[in-house]
Structure formats: structure tokens, C-alpha cells
Amino acid sequence: MKNTLLLSVLMFSAFSSSAAMAEENVEKELANYWTTERELPVLENRMFEREGRFALTLKLGLLTSEPFFWYNPIGLGAQYHFSEQASLEVSGTFMGTPSSDGDIGLQIFTHKTEITDFIKRERKDAFDVTTDLEDRFLWRANAVLIWSPLYGKLAFLNTKLSHFDLNLALGAGVVQVDRPSVDHKSSSTEFSPELVFGGGVGFFVTKDVTIRLDGRFYMYPGAESESASGFFERLKVPSEFSLGASYLF
Amino acid sequence: MRNRVTRMIGFLAATLVFSVATNAFAIDKNQLIQMAKLGLDDKALIASIDSSSADELSLTPEELGELRLQGLSEAVLSHLKSSGRVKGAKKAPEVKDDKGTGDVNLDPAPAPNEDESEEDKKAREAEAKARENEIVKKAEELNQAKDDAVVRDSQLKQATAKLADYKSDVESGDNMKAARGYLEFLSLNPEPTSDAWYAAKFGLAKSLYQQGILSGASRPLLEVLMAGSEKPHFKEAFKMLQVLTRKVGYRPPVLEELTKLYVGDKNDDFKNEFNYYMGKFFFDYNRADLAIKYLSNVEDGSADYPESRYVMGIAQLDESVNDIGGALKNFQGAIVSAEKSKKENQDILQLGYLALARTWYEVGLYDVALFYYQKLPADSSRNAEATFEQAWTYFLKNDHNRALGVFHTLNSPYYSKWYFPDLYVLESTVYLNLCKFEKSQIALAEFKKKYLHKLPRLKKVLTETKEPAAYWTMMMDYKPSEKGLPQLYYNAVLDDLGFFNIYQVVKTLRSEKRALEANISSLGDFGQVVLDNVSGQLKAKIEEGGILVQQRLSGIDRELEDWSLKATQIEFDIDSEEKRQLEKKLLNPDWEPAIAGAGSTFFVVADDWQRWDFEGEYWLDEVPNFRSSLRTECVDQ
Structure with a gap:
């Protein structure tokens, strides 16, 4: 008897909820036809769709914000688009190898600035690039969430339509640096965590290929020195611009 | 004893009412309407009514209103009321004979005959005795009724004193408690013209209305309204009626009686509301002339003014009025006032705009119509x-280019x-006119794919679904x-x-039914009656909705069959026109397709366009x- 009653109650609640759901569904459908203001998406049949797709990106950057070195980071990234507006990207860039014999050696992606050359000229043989200067980036890897709230098209010279999106990125990563000791007598290779933020623009070339122009800021604690020993005093924010091409699978 | 009996006879003669037994045949409301439409005069109708017994022809006040709407004269309607064919209407007293006696024989006992035999004398005395006993019995019954009335009056007095408490309950939102109290009071049958009866009816209507039991509120609300516009709650009741009409479509024909009430002494806001309501009421009953009469009295600046102009415009387009100029003016008035209203009346x-566009379209001024469509x-x-x-x-x-756009x-x-x-x-026809035969075929193929290929499924649904409720x-x-x-x-x-x-009404009735079921214990028998009524209405509305769905789907079926025939006709035209164009091209080898400027549209692009x-x-x-x-691409253009 108790079971029957319970069953009846359960059946009644299931019926009530399904009736309510049906009513809700009809209401929703009717709203299409009987309202003075429909909620319409601004865009239908989006030409360049990315939702649910993976992308692989090859990029080459320019990092010139540091006083002693400038870099051409080369990188590779993998991206997954949860929706047309949101994605997660994991990427890494390479800039150089650890130093040896007091010099940075032959580096393709790392270059000395004029200040470094000047110091070297002044100190002559006493100059040691690994201990006299500051951090030198070797590589970095990070994961960022990318939000693309803006999608649009522009008329290129009024002859060709070009589609683009603008995005914002925020994430975290790790950077490996060649770092001098506090007394500048020795150096070591160290890892440092970093906060990554920035933005970018993507131009859609075909349904599968996108050209990307990104800017990134990396906030990390730099080398400790006599003048900068506290965490906030050591904070550095190098900036990087990169040009890349993505292929969507 | 003799005097007592005589007084009782007089009393009975003055109070008892008798009915006349007649030979009757059945006649109903629809037959009356039919007879009136056939042109029978009032005498004939009255004779027919008289030939039908009160049991067979018994009308509600709503049905009486319907008869009025159907054009029966006031004389016939009055006769229906006076002859007791309308429930609740006062029946004119009928007198069986000129003595005015009832089922008690009040004739004086026969006088003794001089040559009366002993047997006759005994019979006469027995008859006199029986008559006296009967009179005494009736008198006792009347006394009992009088005593009952005294008790009832006392109860009524006590119940009347509680009306103020019920009113407080309504005001504090304790609706069901108030409704129960009012029902108790009304069960004592207070005088329908008394203030207490009026207050109780209004209180009952308001408590049910506030509780969301709109159908339950409708009957007492109607009684309150019909009690007169000079009564204290008339305005509030009218506002409730507006909501009932909007939410559950409550607009029985008897509401026409409201037009007989004097509202000239009310404030302007109320008069505007009243005029709009009555105008809309007549509009809904397809009585364009009366609708216009009331709607034109709604003043500019009132809340209902934009709606009144719009509805009036539609009424003016009715065949019986056919005032297109007036309609256009009113649609414009509706738009201007809607823009001016505090919260822009988008609806x-x-x-x-749509009405203006359609009217101009009908008139044939397509550019003006397009201007309004684009609004x-x-x-x-x-x-x-x-x-x-x-x-x-x-x-x-x-304008093919824009049509294609x-x-x-x-x-x-x-x-x-x-x-x-x-x-x-339509698209296929435009392409055909431009001699774009392939595109024309593609449009037809799309039509078949999107609409015709699914038609068998619709036919199956129509065949397999029988009951309106199932639809x-x-x-x-x-x-x-x-x-x-x-x-x-x-x-x-x-x-x-x-x-x-119908969906909106069903939704309201469902919520009303839920509210009633939750409060059924508070409302007792009345609640059960209202619940049965609401359930009945809900069922009827669902049936009505089901029939509408069935009709719409059947209409689609027929419509698509028609369009299918037209599509076949276009296919035939495409074939023959294609052949004709080919022949012309062969005959005119220098022909080249038209370049810019050809076609039916002169395409103007402004400087700031891109x-x-x-x-x-x-x-x-x-x-x-x-x-x-x-x-x-037509050769001959």
C-alpha cells in the first residue's frame, strides 16, 4: 500500500514536471511569433566556425623590452575552441640555450642589445655575459584562456571582405632563464613561474587557416640583486609580439 | 372559529400564486433566432413562446442577451421575461381565475338546501369539515414559514454584522476565509436589492478574483455590475471585468446591458475605459457600427486612446462601414499617440504600421505600403x-531585383x-520572368523539398488523429x-x-483550476460548482483549441495541394518558355544578354552606400x- 502510494506520488510529480516542461516549451516557441522584441543573434550562419575544433599554431615573435637582450622567440601552440568565443591554448616558445664560457655563444633567436655591446667594450676581458647582466630567457611555456568577444568583417580597399576577431588572453606559465647570482659572481639556469596576459587579432584566410597577431605580457619575479630583493621589486613584465599562422582541424 | 377561517382565506387569496397548465410544444433559443431571421413578426414569436411551456423554454440572462444581439425585439424579450422563461427574471403574476384563489378551495361552503336529505347533509358537513381542515393546515404552514423567516432574519442580521470582518479579510489578502464568509451569508438568501447582498456579492467576486479564481468571480461580478452604475463598487468591478475579459476571454452577450447604465457622472478616465471596453466588446461581436460609436468617444490622451484608434480603424474597414479614409486616419492617430504614450506602446x-501598409497595399499604392512595411x-x-x-x-x-532580395x-x-x-x-515565378530557367527550377525543387515532401506525414497525422483533444x-x-x-x-x-x-485562456484556466483545487475545502459546495465549471470550461477550450489545430492543419494540407498544382503549372511554363527563348536565340544570333540598366529596377546607390x-x-x-x-535573359526584352 505504502509502495503504491509512493509510486503514485512519484508518477504524479513526474507527470506534473513533464507537463510543466511541455508548457515551458510551448511558451518558448510561441515567443517567436508573439512578441514585439525577439532576442535575435546578431549573426547567423557564421562563415568561419571554430567551435569544437583544434588548432595548431606556428609563430615567430619579437621581444625587445629587455635592456640587455632582444629575442625572436619561435613557438608552437595547440588550441581547443570550446565555443566560437572561448578557447584554451597551450604553447611554448624557444629563445636560446644556456650560456657557456662566459658568453651566450651562437644564438639564432637571442641577440645582444647595444647596451650589452657597450658594457662589453668597457669591461673588455672582465666582461662575463652570464654574471654581469640580468636574466636571459631560454624558453617559456604557458597555458592561456582566450576570449574572443569581437568578430567582424572589414572591406579591404572596398574590393575584398576580410573577417577577423579580436581576443583577450589570460593564463600562467613557466619561463627558464639564465640567471646571475645576487653577488654577480656566478650564474645558474632557473625556472620561474609567470602570469601571462595580452590580446590579439586573428584574420581568417580560409575556413581552416587564420593569421594571428598577438601581444603578450609576462609578469615574473626577476633576478634578485642588492638593489631589488623584495618580491614586488623584482617583478618584471617583458612584452612580446608575435605573428603566427593557425591551422584548424 | 368562523372569523379565523375567513381571515385565513383572505390572507391566502392575497399571497398564493397559481400556474396555468397548458398544452405545449417544445421551442428553443435557436428556433426563436431562426424564426426572427425568417421575418416572423413579434406577435408570431410571442404566440410561439406562449405555446411552449416554461420547462421547455428556459433561458439564462446570457442567452437573453444573445437573443438581443441576434436582433429579437424588446417586446419579445420583455415577454420572455414576464412569462417566466428567463431564470432570475421576475415573472408577471398570473391569475388563474378572477377570485384569485390557490390550490385551496376558498369558495364558501355550499348553503344547506331546504329539501336536503340526511345523506346530503352529512356529505355537505364532511366537505365543509375537510375544507376547514385544509385551510387550518395551510395556515399552520404559513405560520411555520413566518417563524422560519423570523429565525432567518435573525441569522441574517448576525451574518450582516460580520460582513465588515470579511471585508477586512479581503483587504488583508485572506481571500478564501473571506469567500467562505460571504458564501455563508449569501446562503441565507438576503434580499437581492439590499446593500448587504450587494456588498457580499462584490466581496465574493473580489476575494475569488484576488485568489486567481477568475471564472468563479465572473458570476457574482456580473451581478454586481448589473446592480447599477450608481452602486459604490461599480468602477472597481468594471476594472475586474476588464481583466477577466483579457485573461479568460469573459465577454458574455449579456454585457451589452451595461450600455443601458448611466456613466456620465463618472470621471473622464473611467468614461474612457468604459467606452473603449464597450467599443472592443461590439467589435468582437462584429458590430462595427456600435464599436465605432463607443470607440470614437475615447478621448485623446487617455491610456486606451492608441488601442481605440487602432480598433476603430479596423472596424472602419469592415464591409458594412467601408471607410478607408477614416481607417487610415485612425491608424495614423494610433501610431502618433502610441509614440507619445509614457511607455511607448510598441504593440x-x-x-x-502593419495596418497602414496593408491598407495601402489593398488600395494599390505599393510604394506607400512598402514605406510602412519597412517601419x-x-x-x-x-x-x-x-x-x-x-x-x-x-x-x-x-521590381524583381528587390523581390529577389x-x-x-x-x-x-x-x-x-x-x-x-x-x-x-513566387521566387520561381520571378526567375521565370527573368528567363532564369535553372534558378526557377531550383526554387521549385526547394519548395518541394521543404514543403511538399513532408506532406504525406501531415496527411498521416490528419488521418490517424481523430479527437480534438488529441490535436x-x-x-x-x-x-x-x-x-x-x-x-x-x-x-x-x-x-x-x-x-x-486559446492557449492563453487555457493557461489561465489551468492556473485557476490549480488555485481552486488548493482551496476547495474552504469553498465547500460553491467551490465544487466553480471547480466543475472551470474544468468544463477548460475541457471546452481544449476541444476548441484542438478543433482549431485540426482546421489549421487541414487548411495547410489543402493549401499545399493548391500550391503544388501551381508549381506544376510553373514547371510547364518553364519548359515551354525555355523552348521559345531558345528558338528566338537561334533566330537572332546577334542577341546578347542585357547588361547594367536592364531589368525592371533602376538601382540607385547613394554616395554613402557601400x-x-x-x-x-x-x-x-x-x-x-x-x-x-x-x-x-529574355530575348524579347
């Missing part, structure tokens, strides 16, 4: 209808839910599937105003502005 604004905002539901009508307008004015607009996802079967047939359930529980009703046809039903209105080619994306701001640049 009337859009309806006004409908893109995010309005009505925009789909307006855009579709624009396509027809461009088609009729031979509008077809393209209507093919965008923003309009994918609408049922426009003629769109493709309603099908709509309510709809889930798109490969076997059931195709979504396109389901959408077409949703787009039907009749369905939308051409954006369609690449597959539909941007909301671009959708209304598509243009085709196709040129005719």
Missing part, C-alpha cells in the same frame, strides 16, 4: 509577416521558423521527429492568432537590405 505602434523593427515577430508581404508587393510592382532575406535563419510556402513559388495534446507535447508532425506545420499552427489566444557582397553570413543589420543584381 500598437507595430500593428498601426517594422527587425526584432519584432511581426517583421516576418511584413517582410513576406513586402515580397508580394515588390512582385506585384514588377526579400526572398533571400526570408530564406535567412532569422525567418526559418515561419511557414511561407508561396515564397518559393491539442499533440501541440502541447510536441517533439520534432522523423515520423510525426513536421516542425514546419507545427510552427504554422503556433503562428495562428486563434491558437495563441556594396557588401553576400558570402554566406547573415548579419542582422544587413538582412533587410539584400538586393539582387540579376539581369533579365
